[in-house]
Amino acid sequence: MSGAGDASFWPSPVYRDLAEELLRMGRRKTNVVPGTQLEASAFAILWVLSDDRPRTLRELSEELDLEQSTVNRQVNAAIKHGYLERFEVEGQISRLIRPTAAGLDAFEHDGMRRADRLIRVFADLAPGSPDTLLHELRAFNDAYERSTARQDEQHTARQHAH
Template sequence: MLAADLDLEQSTVNRQVNAAIGAGYLERFEVPGSVSRLVRPSARGREAYEHDGRIRASLIQTALDEMGPERSAGLIADLRAFNDAWDRAIAARAEG
């Protein structure tokens, strides 16, 4: 469940999802044999996500270029190590 995974109140998740639906970034769809409707990105939502992702990627590349190859490689290695540690922390929390 999204609320549990993000450690948020269900009402907060509902409010944000409903706002994204209202803005046209998400849409509800029916699943055969299910009474509830699921949520997925709309065409507008996918386009906005990809657009913003391209902007972020360009800015990150600019910053890494400014740092130079050696410092950039060190940062990337450290971020990879952090992500791995983060994943282990989340798994341990879920188990315990």
Template sequence: MLSDDDDSIWSSPVYRGLVEEFLRMRKRRSDEYEGAVLDSSAFAILWQLSDGRDRTLRELTDALDLEQSTVNRQVNAAIKRGYVERYEVPGRVSRLHRPTDEGRRAFEHDGLLRVTRLDRVFSDLAPGTPDGLLAQLKAFNDAYDRVLDSER
């Protein structure tokens, strides 16, 4: 069993620190926002649909990287709450999903809550800029994806 100060498996203290920070970020996936309308799963579904392209359940499952049964349950809950609608397209077997007007309003409302929090975070961040962080995160995620693809 590793103790808190056992760094023997880490090639660098920086790597250990990075893993720790990634775990801290992961805990924030389901952060609450005071006044939010949507739960985190409905927000994630509406995020995927916010580009204006309707999607099948399979496409949502792939994009959210969750089990299909989980996404099906979450989509059904969003439909029940009036945020998403499912509809048939002639000539297609799979039905498509799109946000309702209420879903778009709720997504915009909750998106603004997230923007407000990010504004507060970045006003407290020094040194650093949103642009710099975005560039570094995108570069990191692109490199990470390339490594994962090469391991498959």
């Protein structure tokens, strides 16, 4: 059996090294920032809601790419802490979720802490460029989503064929 250090199953060493760097990023607790108030899940939900458009639980689940039961637990925890609220809209079955004033304040506070961290990282990275990284990461994420969507479609088509 080959290991990551043995490049026999990698098309080239650069793919092996990219996989290693992606694993490093995944292990890093980027959502744990000293001095923040919000749990990572509450920050992620507030990030989605930061466009001032309330969402249903289903919409949040889709946008966060998480199971609805997971998002429901996260939303309930954020409601318990006073960061989110559910409200009814006439003519709509599902209640909507929106940030409270406390949620918006905590989101701004934690967002500034995260921005400070990025500023420090890029200052240390010099001459690296946040613009270059953003461009490449966005292109990578877009290609990744296209590729996995095609793979999922092919998998579903094969399942229906059997």
